[in-house]
Amino acid sequence: MRDVDTATPTPTRAPTAPILTLTGIGKAFGGAAALRDIDFDVRAGEIHALVGMNGAGKSTLVGVLSGQHTPDDGILTIDGQVLTGLTPRRAREHGIVTVPQKRDLVPTLTIAENLLLGELPRRGGVISWKAVDRAARAALDEVGLDLDPDVLTGTLTAAEQTMVEIAREVRRGGRVLILDEPTASLGGAAAEQVRTLVRRLRAQGTAIIYISHHLDEILDLADRVTVLRDGRRRLTVPVAELDEAALVFAIAGEHVDVERPPSVRTPGDDLLSITGLVVGHRLTDLSLRVRSGEIVAVLGPAGDGQSVLFPALSGQLSPDAGTLDIDGAHVPWADVRAALRSGLRCVTGERLAYGLIPGLSVDENIVLAEDRRARRRWIAWRSLHRRAAAMRERFGVRTIQADPPVSQLSGGNQQKVLLAKWLAGAPRVCFLEDPTNGVDVRAKADIHRLIDALADGGAAVLLASSDVAEVQRLADRVIVVTAGRPTAILDTAETTRDELVALTVGGSARE
Template structure:
């Protein structure tokens, strides 16, 4: 093995007297995927910001190719080949793919942009990574996975040799996440050093060559990925065992909370039917991109279906009307918390109270009123926010998800539709959210769960509805099923 392309030694960083990093060491080699793991607040983001020049370390050194670079800035880090692709996409959405890939280096001939060269070089940059994306498409029309790929292609085109990917598969379908992982492996094979930040332990174990775990700003353990297993990795991250076990819940009631019959929209959802009793958790399981991905839009009233009937608590609910869906007692919690779930610019407390104030037909503007009314929600849902009631968009993914759940689930739902409720959250936040779903069912709410995790379905659901080609093809009671049974059902095999 050649020497490290990047070496961190004794890096320490504090903010206002609070230590974010404590004597951190890290070695990153060409042609490896190095997973950076830790709970929210462990120091991952601060370390990445030091490496990319956003913050300067109080103490310690960052070396690139054996040379120390004190006072590293963003511009200098980029010149050295250190590139950062954040979880929140940073493309110019109104520009084309080609313009984004070539941003800052548009070829000019006689004072005029040579668009033929722009398109040709962008295609070359994408093709070099095995990507077939139309370079003339506006970036805003791409899927989230495609946007990530375009950002990666741009950074590699700029000469990125060290690529830091922050939660690149968060809030993606299984299929899209697989595309990102394929791209990461290709980068590794071409000699790029990849720092991979993820909360998904199975994903990390499948893609990483080495792992470094941070806790409370310090390195707990670092070494080859083969030396870790899921249980030890969780202990290293959290400092204790975290087990989300299925509790004894009251038996579901005989009374139906929700009934959907013959729901259809295009080729995505065809003759979809499901019934959920009060106090029951029913999971929707199927291939990525199948019916469950469109249920939020249809049930919430954002999109009108072609066919179907819909009842909540025995009363018919019209499709295509958000107000009618809400008035029926249905609360739909989106899997896209950034675009559809929260208002990132509003404060944590304003987001917590937004749905409740809507139903009460009032808005409270005084900070004292907000804090007094929001405090019980923060406590009940375990929201850990920064001091000063900051914008919700500044919170960690796990805390944003808890704010989103609190916002809707404290408005007395009859039925809750939860779309990937633990997508992109850390292991402790996941256990907290599972407990919230248990409590929801225990108080008699009918829960329809769309989850991309077989483990989550086994942990939470009483029944599972299997969907293929937009249709329900099987229905099973979950107790007694194994993970292999669920996978077989999802892909069309026979479950025992």
């Protein structure tokens, strides 16, 4: 990863009048109220965090701010000017820009081409590549990024891609920058790179609306925080007036236990054994054992060695070297049926790309992995819904309609559907890849309890994650992987969070 200027100047200006103000905003879809009487504003040189559970109204509010949704009630003003009929184009003309959670870059184009896409300077009808280079370097310099504009965007790290997207929106005149989960899929060091850039933009006077499920990040980064719940604004206060417990209560409306419960598990015999695993240059010589009733985490920066464990264990690829044994029996790599017969279940971190079928309903997705009758020409729908209902109840899947398309659910409920699909049959060995990525605080607590229950029931659980807090909450032991190599094996209870963060960026643990 290239070095980025890590200076993090703090704003010294006094609070200013809001650039953007929403007053009494309401929005309904099909008679269901998504937003009710929302007041919200953001000031120049401020990071204003917008938080809430999935379905609380954050996405709808962002849609109103960016011109994608026309509010049914209320007033929106920019620089004191009342706006009506706001569209995405008009929002951009007024300097309101959005960096979505899903990256919107063309990987086969250079950084410069992505920065100026749709407006490449021309001379006599021909693209002036010298002008492209000058404009791209100026855009990168404006936000303090030391990147080569001629590099293909697809070769960048996830953090660098996010920062290029931010630079593109700033270059386009963004004065109000909406960042939707910019660090959701990033590890500690990579996430800090993005936060450093956000702080720099704040110091330059940009008004930033910051959406994140990482509450520690909100408390560290934001100046003010607004909490939405059930489509209503429940709280707007300076972050300095809150701690994590108070913020969790405001988001959920109830106490949510996010602490690690006292361990009552006694691990048994080895169930999962991986020896000498090599996957190209991404992962080298990983060996580990997971016992019955134990949770072992493989922790590393996002995109590092732990990210290739899912394709290896799930049978998507055949590693270059290494062996896989379950309960003492050898399991061939890239043999999905053999892995399933052995009791191994793998849950992807990319739920909509690889885990669920968005066009199918919740119940169809839940039973898909175990429904042998899918091969027949007929489906016993009553039986399907009855079995799915039991799994919905067990895994806490909440829906408004009886059996909606899974694509209509919140991220947390989609993740619970995915877990129900693969884990309802009491598997012996579970591999979970970033199991709470992009879910809210209540759904995260629910999923953590489900994972605890798996281990309490005697399963061997292997967790691949870039989330240090989650690893500390769940794992009994942790294997740290940096630059594709295992660098430490630790008892989580005897290791601090700071030590784990240091190890993931190449530091050392306390002697």
